[in-house]
Amino acid sequence: MQTFTELSVPAHVAIVMDGNGRWAKRRFMPRLTGHAQGVKALRRCVKACLERGVKVLTVFAFSSENWQRPEDEVSGLMGLLTSALGREVAQLGREGVQLHFVGERRGLSERICAGLDVAERETAHNGRLVLNICFNYGGRWDITQAAAGLAARGEPITEASLNAAMGLAHVADPDLLIRTGGEMRISNFLLWQLAYSELFFSPVLWPDFDEAALDEAFAAYGARERRFGKTSAQIQSAPPAQLPV
Numbered sequence: 001m002q003t004f005t006e007l008s009v010p011a012h013v014a015i016v017m018d019g020n021g022r023w024a025k026r027r028f029m030p031r032l033t034g035h036a037q038g039v040k041a042l043r044r045c046v047k048a049c050l051e052r053g054v055k056v057l058t059v060f061a062f063s064s065e066n067w068q069r070p071e072d073e074v075s076g077l078m079g080l081l082t083s084a085l086g087r088e089v090a091q092l093g094r095e096g097v098q099l100h101f102v103g104e105r106r107g108l109s110e111r112i113c114a115g116l117d118v119a120e121r122e123t124a125h126n127g128r129l130v131l132n133i134c135f136n137y138g139g140r141w142d143i144t145q146a147a148a149g150l151a152a153r154g155e156p157i158t159e160a161s162l163n164a165a166m167g168l169a170h171v172a173d174p175d176l177l178i179r180t181g182g183e184m185r186i187s188n189f190l191l192w193q194l195a196y197s198e199l200f201f202s203p204v205l206w207p208d209f210d211e212a213a214l215d216e217a218f219a220a221y222g223a224r225e226r227r228f229g230k231t232s233a234q235i236q237s238a239p240p241a242q243l244p245v
Contacts, residue, residue: 007215008222010175012056013049014197016189017042019181019205032076037207039084048211049129050095052218056130056171060189064104064138078112081135085115089122096128102167103137104145130171139191142167168193176221180206180213198224 017038024034042059049057062077092099101116108116116135146165150157163169174190174197182203186194200217202209 007052007218009052009054009218010198010221011054012058012172012174012176013054014058014060014174014177014190014194015045016060016177016179016187017206017209018179018183020207022181023205023207031073032080034207035073035077035080039080041207041209043088044210045214046092046095046097046129046131048214050097052214054129056132056174058102058132058134058168058171058174058190060134060137060187062103062135062137063188064136064141065188067107078109082112082115085112085119089119092131093123093126096126097123098126098128098130099123100130100132100170101135102132102142103135104141105136108136132168132171134167134189137167138188139186140188142190143192162192166192173197176200176217178202178214178217180204180209 020034020038021031022034023037024031027033045059046057061081066077067074089099099119101120105113105116143162143166145167146162147157149165150161155161168190173193173195176199177186177190177194177197178200179185179187180202182201182205184201190197198221200220202213202217204210204213
């Protein structure tokens with residue numbers, strides 16, 4: 001098995017963290033227990049990404065469609081977010097993680113919004129890993145809010161201006177999207193930003209997603225040829241990139 005020092009590590013990894021509910025159901029536990037285990041899996045994933053040199057990690061924590069879930073589950077998820085903010089932010093800050101919460105904040109409680117603001121402010125100086133947590137987020141919402149903002153300001157809507165108005169304008173597009181839990185769909189996640197991302201679908205339920213599962217995704221990513229519209233011959237004949245002096 002490859003060690004992570006031998007892997008081709010993507011600079012920006014995006015993850016749809018799927019399978020918490022099914023993980024709990026298989027163990028005859030409440031769904032919220034699965035989500036709590038999912039928080040632990042995220043902590044483990046952040047640590048692994050730091051060790052492997054990933055620069056940006058973007059995760060889908062709560063979609064704009066998740067409000068349709070049972071009220072007790074939604075309430076429990078909000079409570080998990082609140083407790084995680086209080087428990088994890090200081091440690092993430094010490095590890096050099098810069099937090100960004102991407103999504104619609106209208107509809108969230110004042111307490112949660114204040115917690116998001118504090119977490120972003122207290123970690124803004126960090127540069128080891130950018131952690132984007134997409135919460136109350138949807139890809140269609142992201143495109144719509146970007147276009148609406150440009151229109152309201154009277155600015156032309158172009159590919160470049162839209163890109164600069166998106167929720168992830170502060171980072172480059174993902175190199176690799178991982179979806180756990182065996183499902184093979186994007187589910188309204190980063191519709192704009194995933195245009196040329198490599199996709200990897202893992203059968204592992206998110207609470208069980210560990211370093212070995214992450215390395216499997218990285219190994220698959222490293223075996224692919226990213227052409228960005230060019231031919232394979234063009235890619236192979238291109239001169240190596242020059243390092244800045």
